[in-house]
Amino acid sequence: MSRNDALQTFLDTAFVAFDRFAQDQRARKSIMQMFSNLEMPQTERSGISKRLPVCHRYLEGVFTTKTEQPVLDLLIERFKALEPHLEWKWRSTYDGSASENFLMSHANTVIVGPGGLEDRADVWLGATLMAPNVRYPDHDHAPEETYLVLSDGEFMHGDSDWFSPGVGGSFYNPPGIRHAMRSGEKPLFAFWALLPDQTKH
Structure with a gap:
């Protein structure tokens, strides 16, 4: 079985980008396992x-972003080539922690993972786009997660205050930790990579 070129070149670049910008050793280990699976x-x-x-409304702005980091600019370029093949969805369940404008002002896509372009259970790699001034709901999940942020925006996890990773910022969410994100005056765009518990497969 082989992949189409757009997906394979995106995944190759995503691995380099996640590996380069992940600071937490747990994130680096997780990324290595995910891309080994892939x-x-x-x-x-x-x-x-x-x-x-x-x-x-907002994807074209993502595609024209210049980060001053060649690998991130290449990642955006290759995501642009892949994006016409992807399915964007709303988050179907959320609680009162989200902003009132949340539903129509966000979109998630699964690139590889359950229901994604490449349908699989052992790796979940996708992206989130949010319009300005939107708060994503508090949520948690069993798989550990690493973010790679490509815009302005703020995040929180566990008992942390809101923090701004910045363009190229990366951080790690341990399994089950409560977390959320919110955009400011500009749209928020970020990639996320989740590794399900390998002992369950």
């Missing part, structure tokens, strides 16, 4: 392309 392609879906209104 060496074996899984079933690729076709005909799933779908954009939500927030994508039509």
Whole structure:
């Protein structure tokens, strides 16, 4: 089984970017395991392309972002080439911690993972886009997670205060930790990579 070129070149660049910018050793270990798993392609879906209104309004701004970091600029370029194949979705469940404008002002896409372009259970790699002045709901999940942030925006996890990773910022969420994000005056865009518990597979 082989991958289409757009997906493979994106994944190659994503590995380099996550590996370079991840500071936490737990994140680096997680990233290494995820991309080791990705060496074996899984079933690729076709005909799933779908954009939500927030994508039509803000994705072009993401695609023209210049980060002054060559690997991040290449990652954005390769995501732009891949994006027409992706399905963007709203988060279907959320609580009162989200901003009132949340539903129509955000979009998530799974690149590889359950229901993604490459449908698989052992790695979840995707992206989130949010319009300005939107708060994502508090949430948690069993897989550990590493973020790679490509915009302004603030994040929190556990008992932390809100913090701004900045463009190229990366941080690690241990399994089960409560976390959230919010955009300011500009849209927020970030990649995330989750590693399910390998003992369950």
